Amino acid sequence: MELEDFELIYKENRWECKDKKKIEDKLRKIVGENNVSSKTIDLLAYTKDAALIGMNWTIQGTIAAKPDFIIWPDTIEQISDILKLSNQEKIPVTPYGEGSGxxxxxxxxYGGIIIDMKKFNKILEINDKNLTVTAQTGINGMNLERTLNSKGYTAGHIPQSIYISSLGGWISHRAAGQFSTKYGKIEDIVLGMEVVLPQGEIIDFKTIPRASTGPQLDKLFIGGEGTLGIITKATLKIWPFPEKRTLISYAFNSMEDSFEAIRQILRENIYPAVIRIYDHFETMRHFPDIENAKDKVMVIFVCEGNKKLVDLEESITREKSEKNSGIDCGEHPVEHWFETRFRVTETSAMPPYKIVFDTIEVASLWENAANIYHSVLESFKKLQGVIMITAHISHFYPNGVGIYFSFGGTPSKEETDFEYYQKCWNTVIKATLDAGGSIAHHHGIGINRSHWMEGEWGDGLNTLKEIKKLLDPNNILNPGKIYIDTWKGGEN
Ligand SMILES: Cc1cc2nc3c(=O)[nH]c(=O)nc-3n(C[C@H](O)[C@H](O)[C@H](O)COP(=O)(O)OP(=O)(O)OC[C@H]3O[C@@H](n4cnc5c(N)ncnc54)[C@H](O)[C@@H]3O)c2cc1C
Incomplete structure (x- = not known):
């Protein structure tokens, strides 16, 4: 079967490759004979990312999009040359980490070239004095963390997708890990970066704990989603592997009580590494055997680090939890979370039944958090075909939270899975914006949220578009992401 035989979801304004052999020869000259492919079997592997609607499409025999070439560069100069060629020939280019976005x-x-970063997989330096690790950005997340662990360190960035995602993908989507309340999100962890700009220039930003040297240009690429540059190397903060870990759990009467307990803990400048609130529905699903949590809201905490600090964190966590209706549920719920925290089997069980399932994470200040949670649930339940809408909260700040909704439903006979999927997304995002929240906490914008960016940024979005035009006048680098922008590339 050829790729042409699959129906495409994104088929408008595709790049037309008039002379495939010419482009392929030029690419081979840059990255070497064996590092370019236009074989169907390879192209097929890069037609989608891990957005769950992709499974429904696969079952229906459709594919999201169709690249023309996959390339695997292994030097920064090669990436620079590929981008120069792409500008000359006006070819869209998509950077690719591990496709877990x-x-x-x-x-x-829009088709074109996929730059797969997997050969950029080396750890270049672990520096004990500075407490930093420098690595190439195609490195797999778990390979990085395991190497650090084996030498007595952690980067503290453990997303649920750590086995299937790369350092470059984390930076590009502004990822957040499960231990983020203590160690920070990726933007708190990255200290330095090397980036290839869309026209091929290379910037090696200095690694420094802080500097007062004008605006922080490097931050532009954190969350750039591969539209403003390709990140080839990054230096991250690391920490000595924690000396002590304490597992705590409490069941609360309501979401409001659990919010209040955690708000009060963080207000004391106390940062348990992991905090997770499960609403009543998710508590029932994940902890059915915990008697004290029946009909309640489960919260788990992991405090880790220096023993004396952990003991202090534990005592304040317990004090604030008990003051806000918390009932101690012991270590078992947290051990259960540790055992199951990378398991997502339920998501692939749904599409064969024509169920549309997905998750959406949004962000909020404390003052709007409870309202957003309830508004999203209420709005969503009004949709036809709803099977479930639940939430957990797993990222916290002294000022607010990231709320993670999971939903499932079945489309009517008149609508496609994709139309229903978009309706579900629009419902969650609209309710969030109306209640004063932000449309994305850590998964990024990509295509799914691009039409909401004006609602999120207002006129500020024009400035981002101007920056993009300046850096990428031919719009070759990952066009159509972050905001709606149609490929208008030229001839080749
Ligand atoms: C089961 C599951 C659990 C998940 N859990 C989490 C979680 O806990 N926390 C979280 O934050 N996310 C999570 N995600 C989402 C996803 O893993 C993250 O968005 C991750 O950061 C993507 O990394 P990747 O290497 O797979 O990137 P990809 O999906 O390959 O790419 C993501 C974006 O980054 C760009 N890109 C990739 N590499 C580079 C580079 N070197 N330079 C420039 N641009 C680049 C791509 O063009 C694309 O726009 C989860 C996903 C799944 C499927």
Whole structure:
């Protein structure tokens, strides 16, 4: 079967490759004979990312998009040369980490070249004095963390997708890990970066704990989603592997009580590494055997680090929890979370039954958090075909939270899975914006949220578009992501 035989979801304004052999020869000259492919079997592997609607499409025999070439460079000069060629020939280019993004960021919607970063997989330096690790950005997340662990360190960035995602993908989507309340999100962890700009220039930003040297240009690429540059190397903060870990759990009467307990803990400048609130529905699903949590809201905490600090964190966590209706549920719920925290089997069980399932994470200040949670649930329940809408909260700040909704439903006979999927997304996002929240906490914008960016940024979005035009006048680098922008590339 050829790729042409699959129906495409994104088929508008595709790049037309008039002379495939010419382009392929030029690419081979840059990256070497064996590092370019236009074989169907390879192209097929890069037609989607991990957005869950992709499974429904696969079952229906459709594919999201169709790249023309996959290349595997292994030097920064090669990446620079590829981007120069792409500008000359006006070819869209999509950087690709491990394809675990869930918003379509790495989907080549206009075709063209996929730059797979997997050969950029080396750890270049672990520096004990500075407490830093420098690595190439195609490195697999778990390979990085395991190497650090074996030498007595952690980077503290453990997303649920750590086995299937790369350092470059984390930076590009502004990822957040499960231990983020203590160690920070990726933007708190990255200290330095090397980036290839869309026209091929290379910037090696200095690694420094802080500097007062004008605006922080490097931050522009954190969350750039591969539209403003390709990140080839990054230096991250690391920490000595924690000396002590304490597992705590409490069941609360309501979401409001659990919010209040955690708000009060963080207000004391106390940062348990992991905090997770499960609403009543998720508590029932994940902890059915915990008697004290029946009909309640389960919260788990992991405090880790220096023993004396952990003991202090534990005592304040317990004090604030008990003051806000918390009932101690012991260590078992947290051990259960540790055992199951990378398991997502239920998501692939749904599409064969024509169920549309997905997750959406949004962000909020404390003052709007409870309202957003309830508004999203209420709005969503009004949709036809709803099977479930639940939430957990797993990222916290002294000022607010990231709320993670999971939903499932079945489309009517008149609508496609994709139309229903978009309706579900629009419902959650609209309710969030109306209640004062932000449309994305850590999965990024990609394609899924691009039409909401004006609602999120207002006129500020024009400035981002101007920056993009300046850096990428031919719009070759990951066009159509972050905001709606149609490929208008030229001839080749
Ligand atoms: C089961 C599951 C669990 C998940 N859990 C989490 C979680 O806990 N926390 C979280 O934050 N996310 C999570 N995600 C989402 C996803 O893993 C993250 O968005 C991750 O950061 C993507 O990394 P990747 O290497 O797979 O990137 P890809 O999907 O390959 O790419 C993502 C974006 O980054 C760009 N990109 C990739 N590499 C580079 C580079 N070197 N330079 C420039 N641009 C680049 C791509 O063009 C694309 O726009 C989860 C996803 C799944 C499927």
């Amino acid at each position: 869930v918003v379509g960021g790495a989907v080549p919607i």
